[in-house]
Amino acid sequence: MSTAQTDTPGSGDRTAREEPSSEQGTLTPFTLGELLLYFLRLGSLGFGGPIALAGYMQRDLVERRRWISKHDYLEGLALAQLAPGPLAAQLAIYLGWVRAGVLGASLVSLAFILPSFVMVLALSFLYVRxxxxxxxxxxxxxxxxxxxxxxxxxxxxxxxxxxxxxxxxxxxxxxxxxxxxxxxxxxxxxxxxxxxxxxxxxxxxRLKRPPATLxxxxxxxxxxxxxxxxxxxxxxxxxxxxxxxxxxxxxxxxxxxxxxxxxxxxxxxxxxxxxxxxxxxxxxxxxxxxxxxxxxxxxxxxxxxxxxxxxxxxxxxxxxxIIPAPYYRRFAGNxxxxxxxxxxxxxxxxxxxxxxxxxxxxxxxxxxxxxxxxxxxxxxxxxxxxxxxxxxxxxxxxxxxxxxxxxx
Incomplete structure (x- = not known):
């Protein structure tokens, strides 16, 4: 990952994101605020289900804006597939973690989920009423x-x-x-x-001795x-x-x-x-x-x-x-x-x-x-x-x- 994406302090997990993206050349600098605005827009206008939403992120963040390296995107996609839970939301959270650690992951998750939550809340009120x-x-x-x-x-x-x-x-x-x-x-x-x-x-x-550990x-x-x-x-x-x-x-x-x-x-x-x-x-x-x-x-x-x-x-x-992200590359291919x-x-x-x-x-x-x-x-x-x-x-x-x- 280029220095353009590591200028915002994270939470001690920079080692997972220091590799440069030679397959893409130099990435475009961007702020955490710009990333949050993107996910706010995607959460407000992104239709089509998890595969489509993941495709939008690749098109917009990797190919067009060049904010995220292809390597980081693919690792985030793999983690989202490995872990239980909604794929698109987990991919968005991982990309927020890539940008600014736990703070970035937390803010991106809110920006991505909040618009549809508000819409569903309004529809729920109308349905009950x-x-x-x-x-x-x-x-x-x-x-x-x-x-x-x-x-x-x-x-x-x-x-x-x-x-x-x-x-x-x-x-x-x-x-x-x-x-x-x-x-x-x-x-x-x-x-x-x-x-x-x-x-x-x-x-x-292979059998191994278990490690001690209103x-x-x-x-x-x-x-x-x-x-x-x-x-x-x-x-x-x-x-x-x-x-x-x-x-x-x-x-x-x-x-x-x-x-x-x-x-x-x-x-x-x-x-x-x-x-x-x-x-x-x-x-x-x-x-x-x-x-x-x-x-x-x-x-x-x-x-x-x-x-x-x-x-x-x-x-x-x-x-x-956010818990396995700093260690993910160690077991991604297991x-x-x-x-x-x-x-x-x-x-x-x-x-x-x-x-x-x-x-x-x-x-x-x-x-x-x-x-x-x-x-x-x-x-x-x-x-x-x-x-x-x-x-x-x-x-x-x-x-x-x-x-x-x-x-x-």
């Missing part, structure tokens, strides 16, 4: 079918990216998909077992669909969404089956339709897809629930970046770690496919929703440059039109 109105029900009638098409398409793309012709990964994918579809929930132990199986088969470890709050702050939430509910929200952030790998959509298992099946906080609406809200807003947790938190426990849910899911991914992650990723991809089946049975219920589903699938496959939020909103208005036409 007006969710029973026919026009909003009509919109989500069409949006639900479109979201299933997008989830199914994402599962297919992830299969191509992560499984290739690896027979073991295909088996892990199939088992996870069947378990998710059969149980209608995502089981963490399936993920962990898949990682361990892949590790034992692909990179069997009553004062205003009611509206915690009021969701079912009224004011109590302290135990807020605690459950914090713990559950922290688990989601700590155990979900890869695409932001990988969190969907995990969340449904708890939010709908275990705690019965939301119905299937309300949960699908939450996923839809995340898809029509910019920024990381996992911001759907804020919408869910709001529906359960009001604005404070949204804050607790967002902190719960993003704090683990933040820690999974075969055992990569084998474990490959197994977990295969299971996560299978869970997404299973979740598409489970949610699809609730959202695709009649001829109009079947047609909206097939039409959306055709559009996203054939029209490559059409933003997904536009597709979802069009489907919503089609659904609203159907509801008006049939008078229900």
């Amino acid at each position: 007006f969710g029973g109105l026919p026009w909003m029900q009509g919109l989500f009638y069409g949006i639900g079918a479109a979201v299933i098409a997008i989830i199914a398409r994402s599962a297919v793309k992830l299969v191509r990216m992560t499984l290739a012709r690896d027979a073991l990964l295909w088996v892990l994918f199939g088992v996870s998909a069947l378990v998710t579809a059969w149980t209608e929930s995502e089981i963490v132990w399936v993920f962990l077992a898949s990682g361990v199986i892949a590790l034992l088969v692909k990179a069997p470890p 009553s004062m709050l205003a009611p509206w702050l915690v009021t969701g669909l079912q009224g004011a939430a109590d302290t135990p509910t807020l605690f459950k929200i914090a713990v559950y969404f922290a688990e989601a952030g700590a155990f979900v790998f890869g695409s932001g959509l990988a969190i969907v089956p995990f969340l449904r298992g708890g939010v709908v099946g275990q705690f019965h906080w939301l119905t299937d339709q309300q949960f699908l609406d939450a996923v839809a809200v995340a898809m029509i807003t910019p920024g990381p897809v996992v911001i759907t947790v804020a919408f869910i938190g709001y529906l359960v426990a009001g604005p404070l629930g949204a804050v607790v849910a967002a902190l719960g899911v993003f704090l683990p991914c933040y820690l999974f970046v 075969r055992s770690i990569r084998a474990f992650v490959e197994g977990v990723t295969a299971a996560a991809t299978g869970a997404i496919a299973g979740a598409a089946f489970v949610l699809g049975r609730r959202a695709i219920v009649d001829v109009p929703t079947v047609l909206i589903f097939l039409g959306t699938l055709l559009v996203i496959v054939k029209v490559k440059k059409l933003p997904e939020p536009v597709t979802i909103l069009v489907a919503g208005f089609v659904g609203w039109g159907v509801k008006v036409a049939v008078g229900r």
Whole structure:
């Protein structure tokens, strides 16, 4: 890394960023403030999911502005893939760490996540206030079918990216998909077992000797669909969404089956339709897809629930970046770690496919929703440059039109 990117004091972790980027020549000097403005804009306008957001960062920061070296970008992308949590958010956090250590990582995470959080908070308020109105029900009638098409398409793309012709990964994918579809929930132990199986088969470890070594709050702050939430509910929200952030790998959509298992099946906080609406809200807003947790938190426990849910899911991914970042290059190429992650990723991809089946049975219920589903699938496959939020909103208005036409 050139001196242009090390003029802001970090936190004692400069050794991981001192290499020059000879493949790019001299990098362009920039300030931390400029980087924060960039991520504020990306969080406000960046649509398309984690892969698209990562692509924007490469295009803007590596190729056009030349602020970040290709070497640092690729290492950040690899770390984001290795660690559990939302890929795009972790990559952004790592690039902030490259620029200014823990301070940079912290400020970039806020700049990137805050815009979509505010948007989701506003949509949550409108949903709780007006969710029973026919026009909003009509919109989500069409949006639900479109979201299933997008989830199914994402599962297919992830299969191509992560499984290739690896027979073991295909088996892990199939088992996870069947378990998710059969149980209608995502089981963490399936993920962990898949990682361990892949590790034992692909990179069997050598045995070594182990080394020594809420009553004062205003009611509206915690009021969701079912009224004011109590302290135990807020605690459950914090713990559950922290688990989601700590155990979900890869695409932001990988969190969907995990969340449904708890939010709908275990705690019965939301119905299937309300949960699908939450996923839809995340898809029509910019920024990381996992911001759907804020919408869910709001529906359960009001604005404070949204804050607790967002902190719960993003704090683990933040820690999974800033803690290993100074030492990352020592273990980035470790075969055992990569084998474990490959197994977990295969299971996560299978869970997404299973979740598409489970949610699809609730959202695709009649001829109009079947047609909206097939039409959306055709559009996203054939029209490559059409933003997904536009597709979802069009489907919503089609659904609203159907509801008006049939008078229900």
